[in-house]
Amino acid sequence: MNVKEAYDYSFAFLKANGVDEAENKALNAVCCIAGIKLGEFQSHKDDFVNMKRLADFLWRLKTGEPLQYVMGKWDFYESEFFVGEGVLIPRPETEELTELVIDYAKSLEKPVIFDLCSGSGCIGISVAKKLSNAFVYCIEKSKDAYKYLERNAKGVANVECILGDINNEFDLPSADIIVSNPPYIKSGDMKTLQKEVKKEPSMALDGGDDGLDFYRIINDKWKKYLKDNGRLFLEIGEDEGESIKDALSAFSNITVKKDLSGNDRMVVADKVIG
Ligand SMILES: C[S@@+](CC[C@H](N)C(=O)[O-])C[C@H]1O[C@@H](n2cnc3c(N)ncnc32)[C@H](O)[C@@H]1O
Structure with missing residues (x-):
């Protein structure tokens, strides 16, 4: 044919x-x-x-089976990323978060950036490819997802992939930027997801009872890795624009931004010094 x-x-x-x-x-x-x-x-x-x-x-x-898994790759930002069972499929709204980070990071001289819960590496690797003066550490806990992260980062000199749990301690230089699209779906909503989304790993989606578990981890454990003038960029669920502010007590100037569909989707915040 x-x-x-x-x-x-x-x-x-x-x-x-x-x-x-x-x-x-x-x-x-x-x-x-x-x-x-x-x-x-x-x-x-x-x-x-x-x-x-x-x-x-x-x-x-x-x-x-999701189309992206069947194809084994998917376009995100300006590159193609390998995807398959065990890794979250990069979403268009995450491109908006990536763009926000790039816009901010390009004003910095040699930014050190952490991409927490990096999955395929779509955010961190896209930033690293766009900004050759940046150095990006991508941290991912799932061994299955990590295989895709490593494969996608191959040949990108300014990315280091780390297999690890963001609850643990890491030996890292101080960061100018922490970016994360962590799991943020409420545990109770997991069973209501579309059939195809259910084929994606629950570890990539389940954010605990109120969906905010990972933001609390980032707030409690990751502030110390940020430089005093460091900035946090997060993706959030569309109904988390208000509650996220309580979860981020270690941060100030918390700004919630909408995605192109008009939903609360991104948060930018500065470190509270002291
Ligand atoms: C919502 S997905 C985001 C993946 C990717 N950043 C993206 O935007 O497509 C969340 C990722 O967090 C990872 N993850 C879950 N718990 C983690 C933990 N404790 N430490 C590090 N990564 C974790 C999952 O395996 C998954 O890859």
Whole structure:
């Protein structure tokens, strides 16, 4: 089959099997297998598509596996990141947090940056690639996620990957910036997640009873790693804009920022000195 035929077949197959966003998934799957970008579909519509691979993709999509895991990679900010079972799929709203960090960090001379709970490394690695004068430490606890982090960081000289629990102590230089997109879903809401999100690791999502456990850890344990003029950047759940302020007692100038959809999504805060 060529690209056009494979797309028509895949769309019909996914639709008939009740897979949501069948059109988008069919297009992404076929382009991924054909090794072309989405925008190149028309100009490559006669290219050959490996049917064995397509059959495998379609079967996995039918069983509810996320498109990104099936493809094994996903675009984030200005790069492609390897993803798969065991690691959180980078989200578009996290690109906004990444942009915020880059905008601030580019005014600093040689910023030292920690990306806590780094997962695939999408935030830290994107910042490091954009700012060659920065040095980024990415800390991740899950061994499964860490494999992707290391793979994504390969060849990026200004990133160090650390397999570790942010509850523990680390031997690190003082940081200018700490950024984190930690797990922030309330434990009670975990069972209400969409079928595909449930395929992502619960360790990447579950933020404890009120969703704020990890912000408290960052508040209690990580202030000491920040320089006195250091700054904290966090992603939060859309309903956490108010409660986050109580969790961050060691920080001042706490500003909640909205994402492009108009939801509270990011927090910027300064260290309280003393
Ligand atoms: C919401 S995901 C974010 C991943 C990535 N930063 C992103 O934005 O796509 C949270 C990550 O925190 C990791 N994690 C959970 N508990 C941790 C801990 N105690 N220490 C370090 N990382 C942890 C999870 O394995 C997961 O990769």
